[in-house]
Structures are given as structure tokens and as C-alpha cells.
Amino acid sequence: MGPGHEQGESHSLRGPVDRPVLIAIRDLVDDEEPLARPELDDFLDPQTLEVQLDDGLCGTERARIDAQWTTHNDYKFHYTDSKGVDLRWGKHPHYGDYGNVTGFEHYHPPPDTTSDPSTVEDSCITQSAPLLVTRAVLKLWRTAYHAESLTPLNAGSDPP
Amino acid sequence: MTDSPVPGEFDDVDEAVGREWEAETTPYERVREVISYTYTPVSAPTVAEKARTSPKTARKHLDALADEGFVTAESGENGGTRYRRSRESIVVEQAADILARLSTEELVDRIEELRERIAGYRDEYGVDSPEELAVERTNRALAETPDADTIDPEDRREWQRTRRNLAFANAALSIANAERFVGGESGPTGERATSR
Numbered sequence: 326m327g328p329g330h331e332q333g334e335s336h337s338l339r340g341p342v343d344r345p346v347l348i349a350i351r352d353l354v355d356d357e358e359p360l361a362r363p364e365l366d367d368f369l370d371p372q373t374l375e376v377q378l379d380d381g382l383c384g385t386e387r388a389r390i391d392a393q394w395t396t397h398n399d400y401k402f403h404y405t406d407s408k409g410v411d412l413r414w415g416k417h418p419h420y421g422d423y424g425n426v427t428g429f430e431h432y433h434p435p436p437d438t439t440s441d442p443s444t445v446e447d448s449c450i451t452q453s454a455p456l457l458v459t460r461a462v463l464k465l466w467r468t469a470y471h472a473e474s475l476t477p478l479n480a481g482s483d484p485p
Numbered sequence: 486m487t488d489s490p491v492p493g494e495f496d497d498v499d500e501a502v503g504r505e506w507e508a509e510t511t512p513y514e515r516v517r518e519v520i521s522y523t524y525t526p527v528s529a530p531t532v533a534e535k536a537r538t539s540p541k542t543a544r545k546h547l548d549a550l551a552d553e554g555f556v557t558a559e560s561g562e563n564g565g566t567r568y569r570r571s572r573e574s575i576v577v578e579q580a581a582d583i584l585a586r587l588s589t590e591e592l593v594d595r596i597e598e599l600r601e602r603i604a605g606y607r608d609e610y611g612v613d614s615p616e617e618l619a620v621e622r623t624n625r626a627l628a629e630t631p632d633a634d635t636i637d638p639e640d641r642r643e644w645q646r647t648r649r650n651l652a653f654a655n656a657a658l659s660i661a662n663a664e665r666f667v668g669g670e671s672g673p674t675g676e677r678a679t680s681r
Contacts, residue, residue, distance in 0.1 A: 337638055341646035344653065345575060346522055348582060368586060369595050370602075370650040372643070395642075396524060396649075452499050454535060455522055460502040467492050481498045 338417045340397035346455045347374045350392055353456050358463050360470075361390075381406035382466075383473050390462070394455055399429075402462045403438070404478075411438040412478060414448050414462060432479040449481030503537065512538040516546040520556055526567035580657035589661050596658060599651040606644045615644040 347365060351374055354363040360379045365371040374392040381388030388406035399417040404410070412435040423431055423445040430448040450461045468477040477483060495501035506515065515536035523532070533543035547568045550556040555574045561567040583592065612618050618641050 337642065341642050341649055343522075344646075344650055345579060349521070369583065369654055370599055370647050372646065398522075449498055452502065454519060456518060457499075457502055457506060460506065461498045464492055464495075464498055464502055471491050483492060483494050 336417060336419055336422070338393060338395045338397070338399035338401065340395035340399065342372050343394055343396045344371055346394040347371050347392070350374055350394065350455060350459045353459050354463065357460070358467070361463075378466075380470065381408065382410065382469050382475060383408075385410070390466070392459070392462075398453060398455070400455070400458060402458075404435075404466070410436045410475070412436075412475070413438045414450055414458075414479075416448070416458075419445075434479065435475050446479060449479050507537045512536065512542050513546050516543050517550060517555070520547065520550065520568060520570055523569050526557075526559060526561070526569045528561065528565055528567055532568065576653060576656045577660075579653035580660050583654060583657040584661055587657075589658065592654060592658050592661070596651065596654050599647055599654060602647050603644065603651065606640060606647075610640075615641045615648070618644070 351363040351365065354361050354374075354376055361376050362379070363374055363376040366373045366375055372393065376390040376392065378388040378390065380386075382404075385406040385408045388404065391403045391405070392401070394400045399415075401413060401415045401417075403413040411433075413433040414430075415433065416430045418429060419426065419431065419442075422442045424443060426445055426447050428447070428451070430451055432446045432448040434444060434446060449465070450458055452458050452461055465478050465481075468483045469475060472483075510518070515538060516532060519532050519535045529544040529547055530540040532547060533540040536543055544566075547556055547558070547566075551558040551568065551571075554571055556568050557571040558566050558568050587595065606615075606618075607613055610618050610621070612621050622638075622641075
């Protein structure tokens with residue numbers, strides 16, 4: 326995990342991680358993204374789907390997206406790379422701590438997924454189903470990858 | 486290694502992935518995908534909206550999925566039918582996934598490990614279930630016991646997760662055991678091998 330990975334306990338995802346969903350996300354990523362190698366951190370009792378990326382953003386050598394999804398449909402997709410860039414799309418209650426965020430969906434911007442609540446933004450992803458959120462994450466990643474820029478990651482459109 | 490494909494232009498990532506999904510799948514596939522991860526009952530129109538199809542089409546597919554046991558249908562409060570993924574079909578699906586990858590011996594070892602993990606939580610917190618742990622935490626918070634914050638909320642979720650996955654693993658082992666005794670009397674030269 327990258328630095329500054331978590332805030333307080335009040336920002337936990339609700340409910341246990343859902344193995345059936347992690348498997349479905351793994352299979353979708355495998356089908357959709359040639360640069361990604363997704364693997365459960367524990368085959369039988371997984372907490373995280375680790376998606377190794379053969380290329381990072383902006384020319385970074387290695388990168389990984391860690392995905393968690395719970396039975397309550399809360400989630401985190403956390404990008405971290407070998408240059409120390411971290412960012413994260415998430416959905417979980419934040420009890421008004423993120424003043425700029427209207428719903429549960431939010432985006433911790435790079436470079437360090439800063440825990441400063443004033444920098445957390447609304448997420449451009451508002452789909453709620455696991456495989457549609459995964460498709461959106463892959464599309465945003467791919468757009469940023471080809472643009473060689475971090476800007477498209479929460480722009481929701483191409484060109485942003 | 487093939488390179489990552491360049492995405493086309495899009496205005497709204499939510500709408501773009503929705504359209505792609507619709508283009509790549511049939512209404513049946515979308516209804517099945519939506520209900521796969523719907524654990525609390527919803528109406529056919531709700532599924533239809535998420536699956537980008539009509540309520541009539543959604544209802545037809547949901548009823549068929551209920552007939553084959555993938556979906557549980559129940560009467561809602563105002564007479565309409567409500568649907569959710571059947572728990573039995575989740576268990577059977579997860580058991581099949583586990584058996585496709587692990588041998589019975591590996592499975593027995595891993596089940597023991599998960600059981601020990603759960604026993605560890607029980608010992609650590611002195612309660613028998615993650616739900617009791619939540620009650621215990623609340624009681625301690627109400628009583629303002631200073632060590633209330635020594636109980637890790639992440640532990641509670643991991644406990645629930647491990648218990649759920651242990652249930653899947655146990656189901657897998659039971660199925661593997663049962664299969665040894667089903668249709669086995671005919672042996673390798675029996676019915677399966679000589680039919681046709």
C-alpha cells in the first residue's frame with residue numbers, strides 16, 4: 326500500500342469483502358485490459374483483488390490497482406505506482422468529513438491520495454454495479470495512460 | 486503482450502461504459518449480471534432500469550432465472566414480486582469455483598486454517614460472533630470504558646468475511662465428499678463410460 330492510505334476508522338467500508346464480486350471483477354479485468362494481471366491476495370478468503378499493471382501512468386515502470394468490494398456495495402479502487410503516485414476512487418460513508426463531496430462516491434486525487442478532507446472530490450464514477458464501476462475505472466485508467474496525464478482519471482470525459 | 490487499446494472519445498464515463506455494456510451483451514445477460522450481485526430484494530422495474538431493458542423483459546428473464554434456482558422471488562408488500570440472488574446458487578457457484586482450483590487435501594488444510602483464524606478472533610475478543618463484538622463495542626462505548634478503542638473495527642469485518650468464505654469452503658468440501666458416493670457403484674466401466 327502507498328503512503329497515506331487510510332483515514333480514520335469511521336471511513337471503513339461497510340460490510341465484509343465479497344469474494345463472488347472480486348472474482349467477477351477479476352474475470353472482467355482479465356478480459357478487458359491486456360496490460361493487467363489481476364489476482365486475489367488469498368484465493369479462498371480474499372480481502373483485495375490485486376491488479377498488476379505492466380505499465381504505470383506517465384511512463385512509470387510498475388503500477389498496481391487494489392480493488393475491494395463489500396457485500397454492502399461499498400468499494401475502493403486504489404492506484405499506486407513505483408514513482409510513489411497514489412490515487413483512489415471510493416464509495417463509503419464519510420459523515421460529511423469530505424466537504425466537497427455530495428454522495429458516498431468520491432475521489433482521492435494524486436499524488437498521494439491525500440487525507441486532507443478539503444482535497445477529496447466528487448467521483449466522476451456514479452455507476453453502482455460492480456462490473457460497471459470496474460469498466461469505468463479501466464476506461465479512466467486507459468484514457469490517462471494514453472494521454473500520459475493524471476488529469477483524465479477523474480474528468481469523466483475524453484478529452485477532459 | 487498486446488498494447489492497451491486507445492479508448493474512443495466520451496463525454497461521460499458512466500454513460501460511456503453503460504452504452505458499451507449494452508452493446509456487448511444481450512438483455513438476458515444484463516438482467517443476470519444485475520441480479521447476480523443484488524442481495525436484497527428489488528422489483529423487476531428496478532432491475533430493468535439497471536439492466537437497460539424494459540420491465541417486461543426483465544420480469545420474463547427474472548422469472549426464468551427463479552425457475553432454475555439462480556434467483557429467489559418473493560411477494561412484496563403491495564403484491565408485486567421482488568427478486569434477489571438466491572443464496573443457494575451463490576454457495577453452489579462459490580463451491581464449484583473452489584473445487585476447480587483446490588484438491589480435497591488442500592481444501593481440508595485451508596479450512597483448518599480459516600477455522601483457527603476465527604477461533605483466534607473468539608479468543609481475542611471473548612465473544613462468539615462478529616455481531617456480538619459489535620454489541621460489546623457499543624456497550625463499552627456507552628460505558629466509556631477506556632479500552633473501548635482497543636477493539637479494531639476492521640477485525641469485525643474480517644471476521645465476517647472469513648466466516649462467510651469458510652462457509653463456501655465447507656460447502657465445497659461437502660460437495661466433493663458427496664460426489665465420491667454418487668454414481669460411484671457403476672465404477673469406471675459402468676453407466677457413464679459405456680452409455681451411447
